[in-house]
Amino acid sequence: MDAQPVIVTQNVFKAFGKNKVLQGFDFKLMEKENVVILGKSGSGKSVLIKCIIGLMKPDAGSIKVFGEEVTQFNTKQFETLRAKVGFLFQSNALYDSMTVRENLEFPLRRHAVSSDGTNMLDLVKEALGNVGLEHTIDMMPSDLSGGMRKRIALARTLILKPRIILYDEPTTGLDPITGKEISRLMLDIQKKYNTASLIISHDVNCVKIVANRIVVLIDGISYAEGTYQELIQSTDSKVKQFFD
Amino acid sequence: MKIDTVKVFLNELGKLTQFSLRFFLEGIKPRYEFNEWARQCFFIGYQSLLLTGVTGFIIGLVITIQSHPSMEAFGTESWLPSVVSVSLVREIVPVITALICAGKIGSGIGAELGSMKVTEQIDAMEVSGTNPYKYLVVTRILASTLMLPLLVITSDAISLYGAYIGVNMKQVVSFSLYTNQVFAKLNFGDVLPSIFKSFFFGFAIGAIGCYKGYNTEHGTEGVGRAANSAVVVATFAVFLIDLIAAQMADILHIT
Incomplete structure (x- = not known):
């Protein structure tokens, strides 16, 4: 087709x-x-x-x-x-006051398939796995390099599988x-x-x-x-x- | 004053009013951002407590020390606790607390939302399906509206203790006698208007800080300008509300 x-x-x-x-x-x-x-x-x-x-x-x-x-x-x-539709911003637009995990969970608040925290964590880990940054889950955006921030922003864009x-x-x-x-x-x-x-x-x-x-x-x-x-x-x- | 300046002022005032009124429309509709509101209550309330408390203590102490010679000259130094407590609770502590909060909270909110705006975090929030006004603005305005009266009540109590120490620097007055003298003159007509106007102080400080931050333009330079402007406008608003509150209390005979 x-x-x-x-x-x-x-x-x-x-x-x-x-x-x-x-x-x-x-x-x-x-x-x-x-x-x-x-x-x-x-x-x-x-x-x-x-x-x-x-x-x-x-x-x-x-x-x-x-x-x-x-x-x-x-x-x-x-x-x-x-x-x-996912959107990757030029400036990454990661929320400074939140950890990487909280940043990734944020879009799930409205769109998650379940409000169960375990399910959210699985989705966060999967998204971080896609960009090779599982170890950054509890870090703050300010602790990351420019490239890492871009990857995290990409992971956040991907989390809803747009x-x-x-x-x-x-x-x-x-x-x-x-x-x-x-x-x-x-x-x-x-x-x-x-x-x-x-x-x-x-x-x-x-x-x-x-x-x-x-x-x-x-x-x-x-x-x-x-x-x-x-x-x-x-x-x-x-x-x-x-x-x- | 040029006509353009007047136009700009009125235009800005209109936008600020519209922005503030949106709080009531958005605030009553679910979804309620309870966690963010609680976090803001912690930042705005708990983290301002030390600053407003110490200031309240110093103000109570200083006003008492400075009032003492005049009252002694008129032979009315025994009235010192009641006179000082009424002026502290009715006027000085609410206004000083609000001014401190206008500086601390107004600039903080203005700078935080301003930097979120210029780094596209507010847009990102919108794209991820969260209403940024509800998440960022409603929570902050509500927190500052509810926390400011609590800060004022706490500062009132601490300032009265400061005044007690001030009274005891020149004479010996027991705590129970001091308390009796204070509460003999201090009534609900003194306390309630001061708490009531504190809600308005809190609302104005939160709304102005959010408005300035939320509408930041021109990059990082704009963030500084938003924070600065939030403090200036919120300070002016505090005095304006205080003037209106004094007139209202007078008209309604709440004295």
Whole structure:
């Protein structure tokens, strides 16, 4: 059976005052696919995924997730959607006042299959096992390195076993080696859980490892689209600048 | 004052009022974040106890020492316990405690929520299906509203003990005589308005701290500004509430 689209955006517009960020952005994310949106800083990449998850509202256009129009969603509908869509924040957004275990248990408070603490602990251990950091369960986020924090944030995103994961600049602020480790981990997770991933990035190393398809966001629109191999051979100077 | 400044002030006041009123709408609806509320009660109440208690003791002692010469000059030094206790319980201790809390709690909440905002922790909470207003704001406002009167009552008691020591520095008064003199003049009309206004002090300090932190912008610089602004606005709010409370007590003849 053909893969179905899980996210479809059509003609999405978003402006902050006179600064027009998205100007009719169209794109599709298919099941079990890794799509990278490549663009310069401030080009509206993060704004796009925040519109998808409901943290921002687009000025115009349509965003469909699992076939449902999310621009018209109310809070309750977003709560249901968010159990199926994970979000990895650029800054990791780990709760400073909570241990790693409490950070991972937090999303389970609303969505856990059982309120039984044992079940929660199993899920936490499984998520930590996926990122290879079981030993950090009782540590505080401030005791962890940048790479470890990113992994813990990824474990927290995975704990509800989402069908789509949105990654906001997953390798920003990491050294190249750790960045590659995180990129490979993202790929492993996608294979293990068959998730679809939408990755916002300007890190070509990450793009090369994880992308099945790349969408280049320039001037608020989907300027170019293709595989990594196709885009590095592009003669368009605006596209080439990302790969030089 | 420029018209723009007035507009900005009124706009900010409107947003703060709207933000504070949301507390009542969100607060009554389940789910109730009991654990977080209890944690905030511990931070806001228990962890402020030493500071407000010591301050209350010093204020009681100092007011008594400084009042003594004037009262001695008029030959009314035997009234010292009753006069000092009324001024401490009615006005000085509630306001001083609220001002200390405006500094300690207001800045703490402003900085904590501000840093959570700029590091996307509030967004992360929303994405994970938790209403951040309910989890972060309702719990903090409720904790500060309920803890401030308790801090005031404790400080009242400690300040009266400070005043007892102050009285005994110049003369010898037994504890039972001192207590009798204090409670002969101190009545419910003195105690209740001071406790009643403490609820409003607590609500204002919590709401302003949360509002400033929750709406922080411009990164880490904004966090500092939010904490600072929370203290300034909460301090002003304490004096404003005190003024309104004094007028209300006067109008209702609660004296």
